[in-house]
Amino acid sequence: MKHKIRSLTLEVTILLFIVFILAITTLVGFLDKYLMIPITVIILISIITGFFIDRIILVWLVTIVTFIGIAFVLNIGSQVNGIVKTLLLVIFPFFATMSSLIRIRILSRSTLINNRKLILRKMEKKNLITKTPTQVSLRKYYDKIVTQFSDSEQLVVLTLISLPYYEQREYADQNQLFKVLSDISVLLKDKRLPSERIFTFDNNEFIIVSLRMEEDEVNALNVETRKQLNDIYFMLNGKKHELRYQFASIKLDQQHPLNFDDVLKKLYRNLETDLIDEYLL
Incomplete structure (x- = not known):
């Protein structure tokens, strides 16, 4: 029997996104408390970047930052925990991409609401x-x-x-x-x-x-x-x-x-x- 897969609502997606941010920062704090603030700053920058930069430019930026991150992680060597290295590598691309997707859904929701209001206004004036x-x-x-x-x-x-x-x-x-x-x-x-x-x-x-x-x-x-x-x-x-x-x-x-x-x-x-x-x- 086939079950219809329901997509998450915008509100639930944003809530899970915030919970995930808190979980990541808490995990980094347990692993290395000195990297907690830098990781938090990277997350904030990636979220701002995803919300306000065009998608095409964002793709190029994420690609460039990923290559720079790989080179940075390779130069760190064994001084930093492997989990922290992975987080440093994927945090910016992940949160920037997620922020961009959430922005698209917010704009889509706004468009639907405005269209609905326009239709209702027209229905009030014309059957x-x-x-x-x-x-x-x-x-x-x-x-x-x-x-x-x-x-x-x-x-x-x-x-x-x-x-x-x-x-x-x-x-x-x-x-x-x-x-x-x-x-x-x-x-x-x-x-x-x-x-x-x-x-x-x-x-x-x-x-x-x-x-x-x-x-x-x-x-x-x-x-x-x-x-x-x-x-x-x-x-x-x-x-x-x-x-x-x-x-x-x-x-x-x-x-x-x-x-x-x-x-x-x-x-x-x-x-x-x-x-x-x-x-x-």
Whole structure:
């Protein structure tokens, strides 16, 4: 039976590295206390060299220092313990190389963390499935259009489209559901007016911002959109399953504009009304 070999984490590697340094200096102190300080200095220099010198230059430096170390050890003769000779020979190449490898892992970890932060920031602003802006972007956009309200302009209308049974279909193929959401997004982008902006909430809700349009015009568009969305479905256990949608709209009061959270609350209350109407039908 094959076992997967797990590599040491960066933290464990650094901890073992420090323990090994302490072990080497302690061993040298037992063997020859007069060489303890020189060995410690060599270790520190090798660590600094490994951390701050480019790898190619480090390879040449380690090679040169190794040859110099061999010549030095040969000239010492029998005056120094054999173990100490070996340590003098390998300490600089070993610790310089290990320091370089640890630096590479630290830089790699830093790159991964920065990439993850960048991805999270992008995900906050744009849904990766529907390729539409998210709630964070809508909040900023709402604040912008509210500050630009004018009495001479027609009202701004927000439309919420929700898939109320989305959570009940989590057992279905996730990739298929993602494709359905992507298809809904494509349909909305294609069929709605170019002046309207589409945002995605939590994968199962879409909000459309209609600028400079009358509420009746938006309602007529919503009726047409509801019919068009009926053409989107997903397959489960070999059967065709249609999606069910809820619609809610709200016109923004230019005289007394609500804050963003209050607008969302009103939209969700209107959504409950649409659900009641659906059951009555």
